[in-house]
Amino acid sequence: MKLKIAVLPGDGIGPEVTKQAVKVLKAIQELYKHNFEFEEAFVGAIAIDRTGKPLPDETLQLCATSDAVLFGAIGDPKYDNNPDAKVRPEQGLLQLRKELGLFANIRPIKAYDSLIDKSPLKRDIIEGTDMLIYRELTGGIYYGEKKLSEDGTVASDLCEYSQMEIERITHLAFKSAQTRRNKVTLVDKANVLESSRLWRRVVTEIAKGYPQVTLDFLFVDNAVMQLILNPSQFDVVLSENMFGDIISDEGSVIVSSIGLLASASVGNEKALFEPIHGSYPQAKGKNIANPVAAILSAAMLLDHFGLNTEADAIRKAVELTLEYNIVTQDLNVVRNFGTDYVGDTIANSIL
Amino acid sequence: MKLKIAVLPGDGIGPEVTKQAVKVLKAIQELYKHNFEFEEAFVGAIAIDRTGKPLPDETLQLCATSDAVLFGAIGDPKYDNNPDAKVRPEQGLLQLRKELGLFANIRPIKAYDSLIDKSPLKRDIIEGTDMLIYRELTGGIYYGEKKLSEDGTVASDLCEYSQMEIERITHLAFKSAQTRRNKVTLVDKANVLESSRLWRRVVTEIAKGYPQVTLDFLFVDNAVMQLILNPSQFDVVLSENMFGDIISDEGSVIVSSIGLLASASVGNEKALFEPIHGSYPQAKGKNIANPVAAILSAAMLLDHFGLNTEADAIRKAVELTLEYNIVTQDLNVVRNFGTDYVGDTIANSIL
Numbered sequence: 001m002k003l004k005i006a007v008l009p010g011d012g013i014g015p016e017v018t019k020q021a022v023k024v025l026k027a028i029q030e031l032y033k034h035n036f037e038f039e040e041a042f043v044g045a046i047a048i049d050r051t052g053k054p055l056p057d058e059t060l061q062l063c064a065t066s067d068a069v070l071f072g073a074i075g076d077p078k079y080d081n082n083p084d085a086k087v088r089p090e091q092g093l094l095q096l097r098k099e100l101g102l103f104a105n106i107r108p109i110k111a112y113d114s115l116i117d118k119s120p121l122k123r124d125i126i127e128g129t130d131m132l133i134y135r136e137l138t139g140g141i142y143y144g145e146k147k148l149s150e151d152g153t154v155a156s157d158l159c160e161y162s163q164m165e166i167e168r169i170t171h172l173a174f175k176s177a178q179t180r181r182n183k184v185t186l187v188d189k190a191n192v193l194e195s196s197r198l199w200r201r202v203v204t205e206i207a208k209g210y211p212q213v214t215l216d217f218l219f220v221d222n223a224v225m226q227l228i229l230n231p232s233q234f235d236v237v238l239s240e241n242m243f244g245d246i247i248s249d250e251g252s253v254i255v256s257s258i259g260l261l262a263s264a265s266v267g268n269e270k271a272l273f274e275p276i277h278g279s280y281p282q283a284k285g286k287n288i289a290n291p292v293a294a295i296l297s298a299a300m301l302l303d304h305f306g307l308n309t310e311a312d313a314i315r316k317a318v319e320l321t322l323e324y325n326i327v328t329q330d331l332n333v334v335r336n337f338g339t340d341y342v343g344d345t346i347a348n349s350i351l
Numbered sequence: 352m353k354l355k356i357a358v359l360p361g362d363g364i365g366p367e368v369t370k371q372a373v374k375v376l377k378a379i380q381e382l383y384k385h386n387f388e389f390e391e392a393f394v395g396a397i398a399i400d401r402t403g404k405p406l407p408d409e410t411l412q413l414c415a416t417s418d419a420v421l422f423g424a425i426g427d428p429k430y431d432n433n434p435d436a437k438v439r440p441e442q443g444l445l446q447l448r449k450e451l452g453l454f455a456n457i458r459p460i461k462a463y464d465s466l467i468d469k470s471p472l473k474r475d476i477i478e479g480t481d482m483l484i485y486r487e488l489t490g491g492i493y494y495g496e497k498k499l500s501e502d503g504t505v506a507s508d509l510c511e512y513s514q515m516e517i518e519r520i521t522h523l524a525f526k527s528a529q530t531r532r533n534k535v536t537l538v539d540k541a542n543v544l545e546s547s548r549l550w551r552r553v554v555t556e557i558a559k560g561y562p563q564v565t566l567d568f569l570f571v572d573n574a575v576m577q578l579i580l581n582p583s584q585f586d587v588v589l590s591e592n593m594f595g596d597i598i599s600d601e602g603s604v605i606v607s608s609i610g611l612l613a614s615a616s617v618g619n620e621k622a623l624f625e626p627i628h629g630s631y632p633q634a635k636g637k638n639i640a641n642p643v644a645a646i647l648s649a650a651m652l653l654d655h656f657g658l659n660t661e662a663d664a665i666r667k668a669v670e671l672t673l674e675y676n677i678v679t680q681d682l683n684v685v686r687n688f689g690t691d692y693v694g695d696t697i698a699n700s701i702l
């Protein structure tokens with residue numbers, strides 16, 4: 001298959017881990033005779049430094065003309081504690097999601113047997129955990145009108161949802177549940193929010209078209225508790241943008257390292273693949289970042305184009321290196337390996 | 352001391368656990384020679400059933416003329432999955448908070464040594480956890496304008512904050528940090544929300560008046576992870592209404608049973624004390640609900656009026672019964688005791 005892949009390494013550890021993902025994709029390309037074309041562009045703080053914009057026009061242009069985007073991470077501490085910065089790295093990612101129409105963020109959260117004992121939770125709690133979170137990604141309070149009064153004493157953000165925005169991701173979630181354990185849990189705050197009540201109505205209506213799938217509801221404050229108390233109860237979890245951000249990050253730590261978790265952001269035409277760990281600036285340039293999340297994001301990219309055998313080959317190679325404890329320091333305090341070395345081992349283990 | 356206490360048992364297990372809290376307050380009254388006057392009123396689903404309103408006028412009137420409110424729980428499943436119900440039990444609680452000006456919800460989260468092994472988290476993770484969460488309670492998206500378009504296809508909620516609303520709770524949080532470990536962590540989403548950026552500006556300014564207190568910032572998605580990975584890093588945690596709801600419920604499960612956790616909601620004049628567990632309808636009337644959270648809420652009530660010796664006496668009695676394993680079924684699968692019996696034991700253990 002011929003694929004043009006836009007590579008956006010971004011900030012912090014983004015470049016280091018993305019490099020390993022590209023390495024693995026090149027190994028796949030060679031073994032399975034594909035034709036992958038990679039082209040790099042800037043995004044985030046590094047893009048602001050070079051062009052003044054977190055998402056330069058050339059970057060957006062490249063993504064729009066590519067089949068998929070392989071994304072690293074964005075964010076830099078110099079912007080974090082400065083509420084008055086007019087331009088911020090995150091805007092690049094938010095704008096990219098909107099411009100490419102990536103309305104669904106999909107995060108698999110699965111307990112790896114060889115890593116269960118590294119979880120902060122007890123073994124019997126997380127054993128059997130295998131869920132898929134569908135987070136709405138281009139609506140809600142992230143994109144609603146923002147206001148600051150002239151005198152700077154009142155600020156507001158609007159959380160708005162339309163039926164159409166809810167419908168399209170809900171169909172994806174239910175379709176995916178049909179290929180899994182036939183269960184969807186909607187996380188919201190319908191006892192307080194009007195927008196959550198719209199979500200319940202629309203999702204309840206759509207559920208009727210999928211009679212074999214069970215639909216459950218959970219208030220977000222209860223959901224953050226259930227994720228800790230009994231994570232294996234979940235199959236597909238569906239949520240709006242902000243609650244989805246919160247529960248998917250929480251979900252990521254219960255199954256051990258956030259350095260393992262990949263995500264796909266998909267729309268009707270484009271798709272972006274991204275490790276969920278963020279830029280982790282303290283580790284930048286030290287060759288200690290875990291490349292597995294970026295590599296598993298590359299596997300999700302292949303799945304997206306129907307290359308499931310190739311995607312499985314990557315996942316098997318990852319599991320093998322985990323079993324043999326060829327891992328970065330976040331996963332083993334006894335003996336660690338560098339980002340590069342782990343990437344090489346995975347690339348070389350692909351069959 | 353003479354105190355008039357409005358007792359609002361509410362729904363589900365609310366009446367059962369509130370009864371134990373009143374029992375314990377009566378034991379204190381007798382031993383320490385106080386004059387507590389208790390008067391009951393309806394709130395929540397039971398109030399809707401009887402009067403059509405979740406917060407009847409007489410109930411509000413009683414609270415307004417009392418020194419403090421002892422609250423049980425509200426909520427009934429018959430309203431939960433019905434997004435079209437016009438009157439809902441939660442409105443009673445939300446309206447009460449607003450009418451009484453209870454702008455700060457305060458939740459202590461502390462690991463009890465005798466219960467650490469019952470936590471879903473590993474012992475070494477939660478050992479030493481001792482935090483106090485300050486959640487803003489009368490602003491933000493809970494109270495902002497709610498809209499539903501005529502045709503029912505677009506819904507929105509406004510999250511709005513003013514400088515004054517942020518200032519008053521921030522002062523409480525910093526003052527309390529001064530009596531503890533001198534650390535405040537603000538949880539927000541300042542990389543996305545205008546209202547969060549106002550919080551950062553206002554809190555940063557106020558922090559200058561408390562030079563001995565360190566101020567930290569954490570994005571909410573990171574906060575839900577840190578609570579699981581390293582909860583003992585927190586001292587005082589400060590947050591807006593919705594994020595505060597989420598992190599305080601998450602915090603409650605990491606230290607074992609939600610049946611142990613109390614909260615105070617305070618304003619400039621009034622104060623309300625409430626277990627955080629909610630109405631738990633499945634357990635209603637079975638004499639299995641854990642009364643400890645309600646009893647510890649009564650202790651917070653006494654603290655609020657400067658009766659610290661009496662409050663400590665309650666806490667010691669609770670710790671004693673926990674140590675002797677006189678606990679309800681949520682805490683011990685081997686041998687359990689009823690709600691009543693645990694309440695009696697605590698009341699009788701007060702010295």
Ligand SMILES: CC(C)[C@H](C(=O)O)[C@@H](O)C(=O)O
Pocket residue numbers: 075090093094245542543572
């Ligand atoms: C960087 C930030 C704006 C972003 C978000 O909140 O969406 C991140 O947390 C994520 O989940 O991808």
Ligand SMILES: CC(C)[C@H](C(=O)O)[C@@H](O)C(=O)O
Pocket residue numbers: 191192221426441444596
């Ligand atoms: C019942 C509900 C409206 C309420 C809230 O979200 O404030 C509850 O979850 C709480 O935390 O007291």
